Amino acid sequence: MLKTKLSLAALLVSVSLLSACGDSTTNIVEKDPIADDDDDHDHDHGDISAVGRLVISAKDSNLVSVYELEDGSLLDTFAVADTPSALAASASKRYALVVQRTTDRVEFVDGGLFQEDHVDHLHDYQQAPALSSFILSESRPTHITSTDSQVAVFFDGDAASGTPAALAVITDADITTDSNGYPVLHYSTHMHGAAQARGEYVLSTIRDANSATTLPDKVGVYHAHDDHFHEELVFDELCPGLHGSAQNEHVIAFGCTDGVLVIAQEDETFTASKIANTDDFSGTMRIGTLVGAEHAEHLVGFAGASMFAIHAEDGEMELVDWQGTEGASLVGYGFADGGEKFVLLDSLGYLTILNYHGHEHEGAAEEPAFEIAGKVQLTEADVSTMPEGSRFELAISASDDKVYVTNPIDNTLLTVDVADAEVVATKQLSFVPHKLVWLGIAAPAEAHDH
Known part of the structure; x- marks a missing residue:
């Protein structure tokens, strides 16, 4: 079974962790009172959090904590079955996927902030965080990609045991209703x-x-x-050494040793083409990571610490001079501030902020797609004192211009304003942080359209 349900006894034992891409078409938002689990239904009538919440896991622990970003308060801590290997957000960013790769399990934490479409308006809700009973269970969950409506969870399978790979596509509604009717693809071999x-x-x-x-x-x-x-089509174009994938409104891309495989969708028709590696590639360089955003014209590809702006529709790939810190590797990246910025977190504790000019507006063709806007030094500590197996970790808000970085050297959580390129808050944590993810109600995409 790909999905399993926990019995009450199992829950008690466990307490000890890239579509229909539509945007909301209304800007009317009602705010409900804060929901409460008490039987008498008394409510706290404070405002719903606009800045969201963070889920942070503790190193070498099965504990995950949920923090309210409005005031930095700890809302709750949950025990999952095993130490999380990764955290990711669900499609609407209500749930945290708590990936436990080596024990073949994905659990879900309800962040408590969500939105419902009430036809004539969007209705916001706020309630206490909770550990969901919805669980995915298959061999080696590894790559998780999402749109604003769906999440694809790829399970690698296991060569040693002969367990084949699998793929599940879920929605937030599946998680909320504890559904088992979501589509699953079972392979005949691992990968x-x-x-x-x-x-x-x-x-x-x-x-x-x-x-x-x-x-x-x-x-x-x-x-x-x-x-x-059901299998509909296998593309003739090969993508040797395929690793990394992303999409935007019009195309889907996969990283290959010899370039990027680009697949365009027109209604129910899919066509494939290839963008070859440029002269900027040498030796064993290849695109192994891809990042996309629905309304961004460019995909971002990484070959090690080299960043490439990929305009898939035009078949173009250009090296981005992001002036990386010498000797540093990349540990986090992504579009931020509603797609207006792109941020890169490196292993030496610097956050580089780029302006993204790739939107369709006058003058866009006359300037580079990505341009350096600022660089923030996040710590003055000796990074050689980083605990073994730890690194700086990044979470990006979908509601405003903030990003969050955990520093395991001094167990702090930093809030960075990417518009002003500065650290605006520091919070001391009581544990060594491992992974983190932002949850909350995303700002409407229309607010950032040009």
Whole structure:
């Protein structure tokens, strides 16, 4: 079973952790009183949090904590089955996916902030965080990608045990209702794969079972039919050593050793093409990570610490001079401030902030897609004292211009204003932080359109 349910006894024992991409078309928002679990239904009539909440896991621990960003207060701490290997946000950013890769499990923490479409307006809700009974259970959950309506969870499978890979596409409604009717794709062999959900379709990787590598080299289109997928198309274009995927409104892309495989969607038709590596690539350099945002024209590709702006529709790939810190590796990145910025967190504790000029507006063609806006030194501590197995970690707000960084050297949480390129708050944590993710009610995309 891909999904399992916890009995009450199991819950007690456990207490000890890239679609129909539509945007909201209304800007009317009502705020409900804060929900309370008390039987008498008394409510705290304070405002709903606009800045959101953070879920932070503790190093070498199965504990995950939920913090209210409005005042920095600790709302609750939950014990999951095992130490989280990663945290990710669900499609609407209500839930945190608590990935436990080595024990084949994904649990879900309800952050308590969510929005419902009431036809003539969007209604905001706030309630206490909670550990959900919804669980995904399959071999080696690894790559998680999301749109604003769906999350694709790719399970690599396990070569040693002969367990094949699997893929699940879920929505926040599936998590909320504890559903088992979401579509699942079961493979016949293991692979270190990737997938991108597109409404009724999912584009996912394919690996030859006789391949000497765990990396796939093909991509297929699969159509959801109730609780499973049917294969619709396998593209002829090869993508050797495939690793990394992303999408925007028009295209889906996968990283290959020889370039980027780009798949365009027009209604129910998918077509593939290839953008070859440029002269900026040398040796074993290849795009192994891709980042996208729905309304961003460019995808961002990383070959190590080298950043490339990829305009997939025009078939262009350009090296971005982001002036990385010498000797540093990248540990976090992503679009921020509603897509107006792109941030890069490095291993030496610097946050580089880039302005993104790739939107369709007058003059865009006359300036680079990404341009340095600022660089913030997050710590003056000796980074060689970083605890073994730890690193700086990044979470990006979807409601404002803030990003959050945890520093395991001194167990602090930093709030960075990317518009002003400065640290605006520091919070002392009572544990060594490991992973973190932002949850909350995202700002409407219209607020950032040009």
